Amino acid sequence: MLIELLTEYGLFFAKAATFVVAAFLIVGAVAAASQRPGHDKGGELHVKKLNDQYEDMEIAIRSAVMDAASLKAYDKSKRSDEKQKAKDQKKAAKLKHAKEKQAKKKQDTATDEPVEEKTVYVLDFDGDMKASEVDGFREEITAVLTIAKAHDEVVLKLESPGGMVHAYGLAASQLARFKSAGVPLTICVDKVAASGGYMMACIADKILAAPFAVIGSIGVVASIPNFNKILKKNDVDYELLTAGEHKRTLTMLGENTDEGRKKFVSDLEETHTLFKDFVTDYRPQLDIAAVATGETWYGQQALAKLLIDDISTSDEYITSLAKTSPVYEVSYVEKKHWQEKLGMSAQAALTGSFEKVFSSVSNVWNTRH
Secondary structure: OHHHHHHHHHHHHHHHHHHHHHHHHHHHHHHHHHOOOOOOOOEEEEEEEHHHHHHHHHHHHHHHHOOHHHHHHHHHHHHHHHHHHHHHHHHHHHHHHHHHHHHHHHOOOOOOOOOOOOOEEEEEEEOOOOOOOHHHHHHHHHHHHOOOOOOOEEEEEEEEOOOOHHHHHHHHHHHHHHHHHOOOEEEEEOOEEEOHHHHHHOOOOEEEEOOOOEEEOOOOOOOOOOOHHHHHHOOOOOOOOOOOOOOOOOOOOOOOOHHHHHHHHHHHHHHHHHHHHHHHHHOOOOOHHHHOOOOEEEHHHHHHOOOOOEEOOHHHHHHHHHOOOOEEEEEEEEOOOHHHHHHHHHHHHHHHHHHHHHHHHHHHHHHOO
């Protein structure tokens, strides 16, 4: 019985090893292909009208819960309301336009611009340590800025625990383009906007957060392991040659000095000062000394400290806008080349096969014990 079990385990191990080796080979081939000269992914812009999506959801629910007679009566009433609403909007627009035209004439201006409807553009940023989405994000912002006007609104659904200073500095700078263009920006945080994430959020004209969203962490942190003692213990010498007094302050393999540590901390403090100044520029109402301690707060607490402007989920806010304005979700999607598609397919296949083999061996083990 034991021999049979060991045989099964050996077969399982051999198959698993084969899958792992094959996976490494495929990933290596894909990586090598992606590094070839001229490998330009490119991408395409996707635009979806959320009003249509919300309407389809409403229709689906009503069709399921209402009987035919009630549904027919509701549709008739809705069409009547929509016609009346359209008439009222047209009448209001004409009246507003007439007043504006009259005011412009009094000011001796010659332009008679028509009254334009507010349009809402929704973007999404889910940040990792490197703010990897910034490449597609800048494309989305460029696209929106080709058409957005001062009477429109951009809503960003932001989720990020922060990360590298330079990466999030670039992401924040991209958002600042809306400020420069005079386009209102609202940022919604459902889960977390901390550190670099809050650096992005503070640029908004209005910050909304869910009740238990994590907000803040206006601070700077850095850590580095040091293996110098292990090298010395094994009689391994490590030499680090630099030109410039502070080219390297702390290292992973060399022997760090108090002077190097002092300079490293000084650099962190300088970065923290820049971070605080940046936040203060965009949210001068903050008591920066009280909130720039590196701490985080939940939504309601953040509201009390003026880190945000109101409590709301992104869904609640966007659906409220959709009742009166067209709302478009804008996303930039990178094209995947055949190498990446092959890698993804292979990964899925290998994962599925591994799970089947593991399940088979587990079943054998369970039936014999």
